[in-house]
Amino acid sequence: MKIKIAQFGLGPIGIETLKLAATKSWVEIVGGVDIDPQKIGKSLSEITGIPGLENKMVYASFDELAKHEKPEVVLHTSVSRMKTALPQLEPIVKAGVSVVSSCEELLFPQLKQPELAKQLDDLCKKHGARVLGTGVNPGFVMDTLAVCLTGVCRSVEKIEVDRVVNASLRRGPLQKKIGSGLQPDEFRQLFREEKMGHVGLVESLALIAHALNWKIGKINETCEPMIAKKFIQTEYIEVKESLCCGIHHRAEATDGTKSIVLDLKMYLEAEDPRDAVRITGDPSINAVLHGGVHGDRATVAALVNSAPNILRAPAGLLLMTDIPVPRVG
Incomplete structure (x- = not known):
């Protein structure tokens, strides 16, 4: 049917x-x-x-x-x-x-x-x-995947998820969405206005906590621009040295005994792209997807x-x- x-x-x-x-x-x-x-x-x-x-x-x-x-x-x-x-x-x-x-x-x-x-x-x-x-992301690599991996744990104390994305391989709108070519302070202001950057990191953290029934406190979130160390040219954009070429977005929270840390780096010409989930528990788990999952x-x-x-x-x-x-x- x-x-x-x-x-x-x-x-x-x-x-x-x-x-x-x-x-x-x-x-x-x-x-x-x-x-x-x-x-x-x-x-x-x-x-x-x-x-x-x-x-x-x-x-x-x-x-x-x-x-x-x-x-x-x-x-x-x-x-x-x-x-x-x-x-x-x-x-x-x-x-x-x-x-x-x-x-x-x-x-x-x-x-x-x-x-x-x-x-x-x-x-x-x-x-x-x-x-x-x-x-x-959100939807799988920084939330659902982590929750699934806890299914073979007797207990869990901490969940850490790292995602590194080479944005040079992604579509043009995303390269602009992460602030490529902007002055660092301009990016920070646009992020505060919810006009720039990645959306969904805190939702990923909240989903993990909800699934595990962890009563976490305030989610601490930071997002800083990644700065180009040299001139970068992609199919869609040119970025001069010292301008923004991506983001380093981080969210973390704890209930006092258990904690969740999500760390996302998405920038042009990123080295060693990967998705990694580290679970501290019994047993502890360290899962790495080399190359990372292609977002689009x-x-x-x-x-x-x-x-x-x-x-x-x-x-x-x-x-x-x-x-x-x-x-x-």
């Missing part, structure tokens, strides 16, 4: 998500949503190059799409903040349609937006829909592979720790 899927957001990640979904035998793509006037009214084949979607169109809103198609799951790849995502999600949920979203704050919206999270959860339960926030490609996979899982879950606002272990679909 095929799952009818629509794509909300047809930027680079949304298009790649559709391309992967089109390769799955269990997926039927029924349409797309985007606010770009240049895309509205065109076929998904024209937008993505995927054959066989000549009669599947791009609409200006979910409500417009729903007049013509009846998706079961919407893959949502448009925004990072819960406040911005909620107005987009509400019409979908009210139609009884479930959502898998790359919205970073949606990984654990109870942290910053508890009232909005409850509102969305109540709406899902009322209309029989499910909403899940996922991706590679893995995020697309996380979204598509989660679609079957959420349809098997009860209605509500779901966490990655609420559904079965992620697997390829």
Whole structure:
């Protein structure tokens, strides 16, 4: 039985998500949503190059799409903040349609937006829909993976996760999002205004604590620019020496006896990219993924592979720790 899927957001990640979904035998793509006037009214084949979607169109809103198609799951790849995502999600949920979203704050919206999270959860339960926030980071390497590894521990005292990303290999928008080419003080100001940097690190920490039932105190978060030591040129951007070429983002919290530390370095020409999880416990675990998990490609996979899982879950606002272990679909 095929799952009818629509794509909300047809930027680079949304298009790649559709391309992967089109390769799955269990997926039927029924349409797309985007606010770009240049895309509205065109076929998904024209937008993505995927054959066989000549009669599947791009609409200006979910409500417009729903007049013509009846998706079961919407893959949502448009925004990072819960406040911005909620107005987009509400019409979908009210139609009884479930959502898998790359919205970073949606990984654990109870942290910053508890009232909005409850509102969305109540709406899902009322209309029989499910909403899940996922991706590679947040969504897997710095949260779900760490939680899974504790499953073979008798006890855990500390969890440390390090992620080093060579941003030179990532898409242009991400290279700009991490402040490449900015003056260091300019980046710091934009980060304080939530206009620059990585979103979701504190949500990852909160998800780990929630899953392990650790009553942590305040989350201490810092984000400093990585400074270019030489001129750097990528396919998308040029960065002069002494300007920002990425970020060093850190979050940590403790309950007095147990602690969680997440450390993310994402910068141009980063050396030794990797994902590492260190668990101090019985037994202790030191797991390293050399080269790291590719953010863009893995995020697309996380979204598509989660679609079957959420349809098997009860209605509500779901966490990655609420559904079965992620697997390829």
